[in-house]
Structures are given as C-alpha cells and as structure tokens.
Amino acid sequence: MQRIKTYLLASCFSLTLAVPALAEDMAGMNAKGFKMEHGGETFHMFRLETDTGVSRGDSVSSWDLDGWIGTDENKLWIKSEGEHKDGKLEEAELWAMYSRNISTFWDAQAGLRYDFEPRGTGYFVAGFTGLAPYYFETEAHLFVSEHGDVTGRLREENDILITQKLILQPYAEVNLSAQDVPEQDIGAGIADGKIGLQTRYEFTKKFAPYIDVHYGRKFGETASIAESDGEDKDELVGAIGLRLMF
C-alpha cells in the first residue's frame, strides 16, 4: 500500500511537469512568453460538492471533488470522492490523471486511482470525459486494479434550467465489473447503479447550495453478496450540500 501511495505521488508530480505551460513565465516578456499569453496559458477548474444527509436513519455525508489544472490541450485531472456513514469512512477514492483534449467536446484520460476505503486498492485508469450531444456531461472510465481485476464506471449528468439560478441536475452512475472480485464483495456484471436529482441554487457559479436526493442499488451477484452479509442492497439518500467552484 505504501508503494502505491508513492506511485501516486510520483505520478502526480510528473503529470504536473507534463503540463508544459507551468514551466513558462520565468524569463519575462520574450516572444515565446507573449505567444503563450495568447492561447498557451495554464488555467484551472475545481468543483467541490460536500453534503450531509440521512439514509434509513443513518447519517451520511459525502464529498466529490473534480477538476483540473493545465492548458487547453494538456491537463492534470484530479478527482476524489468518498462517503461517511454513521461517522465511519466507508468509501474514499483519489484519482490523478493526464487528460488530453482529443476533439471539440472530448478529453481522453489516463492515470491512477487509489481507494483508501473500503480497502486499500490501486488502479490504473483510462477513459474519456466530455460533453455528449444534448448537453450530457459524460464520464466513462475503465479500471485495472493492482490485482488485475477489470471494472468500469459510467456517469451522466445534465442541467435543466428552471431559472438562470435554480437548476435541476438529474444524474446517473453505473459500476460494472468484468469478473467477481470477492475481496471487494463485487460480482461480475452490473455491480451497482445510482440515479439522483440535485436541485441547486447558483448564487454565483462558484457558490451554490443544493438539495440532493438519490437512489442507489446493487445488482446481481453483488446484491446477493450484500444480502448474505446482512447489508442493504439499496438505499435512498436525502442530503443538503454546498457546491463550490474555484
């Protein structure tokens, strides 16, 4: 596990170096510097959603960080998400990827993901993120764990404007597995899925409180494993939270 952490840190560091413009701007105004000011600059966008709520009487809280730093073409992309249930950290993921713009609406991505919970596991990640027709924000990633297990995740979200500031965001996520992964209580096939609706009020684009309601359930073998462990195979969560962009 320590080894994986070192890998993660090392690759974050080298990805940072891979973002070319980060190394610019030291020498003052030369022709290259002026050129880079017009199309080659480094920007960033991070979005953090944190919320707290209830699910079947248990208190749950979660975070979701998603964002990047880099140029139009080359970005270091960071993701992290996790969930506390009844005061216990149940899920925690950290991703670091190199993200390359490949077409108007799409980036190809590759990098590493590390899960701290439910058990320490490292993954290689490859996938896409972008905007599909009809404004569907799309993420599709494939994971190969350090044990060689192959899993995948697909996520879609869309904004529906009630007003310019009051926005409904339906979303859906599905996790897939190519094989049984007994250590993680996952069965082959569709492991679990989630649909939800976030209703947020954008005081500004950078500051938006929200109410989130989502329903998640496990499927197939994964559901059977959960049931035999005495766990719920589905959950309904209601939460209030805050969405920040920086």
Added chain:
Amino acid sequence: MVALLVVGAISTPSYAKTTQYNLTIERLPVNITGKTMEKVTVNGGIPAPTLRFTEGDDVVIHVTNKMKEDSSIHWHGLLIDPAMDGVPTFNGFPGIRPGETFTYRFHIRQSGTYWYHAHSMAQEQDGLYGSIIAAPKKETIKADRDYVIVLSDFIEEDGDTVMSNLKMMSDYYANARLTIGDFFKDVGERGWDKAWNDAKDWGDMRMARTDLSDVTGYTFLTNGKSPEQNWTGIFKPGERVRLRFINASAMSFFDVRIPGLKMSVVQSDGQNVEPVAVDEFRFAPAETYDVIVTPQDSKPYTIAAESIDRSGFAIGTLATSEGQRGKIPALRPRALLTMGDMNMEMMMKDDPDMEMTPADMISGWAKAGTPEGDKALSYADLRYAGIQKDTRQPERTIDVKLGGNMERFIWTINGKKFSEAEPIKLRYGERVRLAFTNETMMAHPMHLHGMFVQLENGQPAEKLPNKHTVIVPPGGSYSVLLTADEAGEWAFHCHLLYHMMAGMMTKVVVAKLDPGDVPPPAKTTTTPATSGGHHATH
C-alpha cells in the same frame, strides 16, 4: 490627478510641430458603480486622456508604468513606425516594465478619430483606453461642437479573473440562457414539433441560441460615466454637433441611436466617408464612427448605446445645460441565434440531412430590432470620401478562417491559436484579398495593425471605404483588400479581448525584399526609443 502636459508648438519650422504628452499608468482605486475597486488608470482616470494631434505633427509620448506588471500602449488605427506600434515582442518592442518609462516617438501621417489601449494581458478591460483626435491640416467636416464619445464595458472583476472564469466554464457569464419555461412558451407559440426540433438541433450541436456576448455583468460607460452619472454634451439648438463614437469596450457590440435625431455618418475608423443619414448603427469593439447631428429643439436628447445582448445601455445626453436628462428608451428584445448564424459548409459536414427553410437561414445575430422605416447603417453604405489611390485587383487571396471551440473557450485563426501560429507573410507593396470565413456562431471584429484594409462592400474600387477593424458576422464570410505598403510585423487579431487572449491572433509580416526597389517610406525617422535624444523635425 496628474496634470496633462502638452508642450505644443516648438515651432521652428512652422509646418511640423512637436506635441508631447506624459502618460502614467497606475492601478488605483476608482469608484464608478458605487463600489470602490482597483483598476488601471492613466493619469489617474478612466478613460485615459484624449490625445490631440494635428496631421504632420511629430509626437513624443512618455509612458510611465507604475504597475507591478508589464504594460504597453498600442495606438489603434495610426499609420506608424512598427517599432512604435506597441505590441510587446513585435518589431523589437519589449513592452514597458514595472517602474520604467518608454518614450514613443512618431509622426502623424493622417487625420481622424482613433484611440489607444493596452496590448498587455487584460489591462484594456481594466481601464487602459483613451481617445485620439488627429485634426486634419484643413478640416472639411464642419461642426460647431465636437465631442468624443468613448463607450466601454466596465466590470467589477479583474480582466484576468474574467479570462480564467471563461476558461473554467465557457458559459460562466451566460445569464440569459433558455429555461424550461422558455421551451414551453415556444411550444405554446409554435407547436410541439417546431419547438422540439429546434431544441433537438441545438442540443445536438451542443450550442446555445442565446450566445450573443461571452461576458455579461457589465456596466456600460460613456466617457467613463455610468448611466446614472450621465455624461452630458452641451449644444445650442440648430448647431452642428460632431460626435466621435469610439467603441473601446473589451467585449461588447453596441446598437447606437439618439431618439429624435438623424445621424449623418461622416467618418468610420478615422477615415472620411461620404455622409450617410442613419437612425442607428451597430459597431464592434475597436470600431469608430463620427456622426453629425443637428438638434433643433431646446430639450435633452439621449445618446443610447444598447449592448447587443440587451443587458443594458451606455447612456449620455445632449442638452442645452448640465443636469438635464432625456427619456431612456426601453431595452429591445434580445435576438436568438438561428441556423442562419451557422457556417453552412461546416453544418452540412456535420449533418448532410439537416432540413432548412429559407426562414431558418435569416441571421438572428443581425436582427437589431430596428423599427420599421428606420435606417440602420450597413457596411454597404460606406463610400470613401476621397479617391482610393490603389484600385488594383488583388494578386492573391489569403484565406482567414475564424474558428473556435465555444465549449472550451478556444478561439483560432486558420485552426491555430497565436501560441501555435505561423505568421502570414506579405511582399511589400503587394495587393491581396483577405477572405474571412467565420466558422463560429459569434461575430468577430478583426483588426489589422499598421494598415487600413478596404471593405469589398460593393462600391466601386476607388470608393471602397478604409477600415482598421472589420466585423465578420457569425457563420458568414466577408472580404477586404489590402495594399501591403507598411513594412514590419503587424498584429492581426479579433478585437474581442478574451478571444484574442484565448488565441485569436496572428502576425502579418510585410517584408521588403530588396531595399533598392522600394520607394522611401513617407514617414518619420526613428530615433531609438530609449535614447531620449531630441527628435528630428521634418
């Protein structure tokens, strides 16, 4: 406030005087909208002072940069020694370092209304813009009063913050998007099929019909004054009043009108045109129009410049005394983009089966909401007031494709950002056509430094109007002619500030191949700017 120093008329030879200005650039707290914030000022104010020259003057301008960042000033529309044009890294101009003074020296070879602004980062948005009046040796446009009307868009955030917000989220400032309510209203008006198909087409393209202005939240200013502060120009009934409109905004197109007055357009981009009577005109950032109005009544007239996204007005008043205020017209309904604002070739490539009726092909962008019977200025109306010297047919056509990726706020010329682009190379003296094709859904005001282009607007060759900035409408194309008679490296870019910053710029190099076969240029000799020696007069 630092006093403006004008050392006029060191008149040894009477026909060439030296005019001198000192300009100090400094970030200072300003309060225009009721809130105090730090902005870029010149000699303590926004806009920068009006610089007045006479054709034939030698000009010396000492520019001191008291900011913590590099700065620069570009003299927009002036025919100038390239080293004095003020674009950092072009023609050896290093920009103006913090704490330094750069001395610009040039000769005024023309007359008309021009302006100046920063060419460094987003300092133009932050306040570094001002007007230039170059008086002709003999004025042919008679007027009793003469006012500069500098229109600009003022925002509380720093320009650099605006840029990073746009890069975070290209629709960061989109605050008039279509809502679910708008959709059902459309269903009510046109029926489900039409409304649904439109929503489907736009959704399929992942574009927004409301995308008229990339940045909103502006307070529009007239000569640095908010609508509440109401800049006022005084007239006596029956006087001919010349208004020199300069669009010094970073991102905002305006539809300009003065309800109750016909405007006679006499100059565009500093170049005289045959008078055209209009009720209104639309102009882009960097364009200028001089108009003559003759108010007959002893009442206030409102100068109303309405931004094309209909988010507000820049307001001024013509009145017989201070403190009067006319009626401010109601905002017109904002236009929605249509399929007519798309580049057809691009669209057919995307979806060859797309069905179009002629009604679909009318540009939404071009709809200014001009009342029935009123005349809005069109480029086709502009006729050069003199006779163009060069009426040659172009030897070649240079394609200038304006492209971009709205989703990521990337803007390009011929598919390349400035950070990746190779210069466009022209032979000294050659006549070329610049053929613009706009592959995007936004209008781009394209500005070439150092030379005027002639609009191919259907007028006879000797009457084609000179322009320094040309609007290329969404999805459309437009062509201009250029005589490459100014050697040097010239910036060529979209004058929407954040489009330029995102990459919509290239370099045009006009090279003298052999100094022997080129006539000596009729311009000032250049002393090295830093030498500070006395400037030769002609």
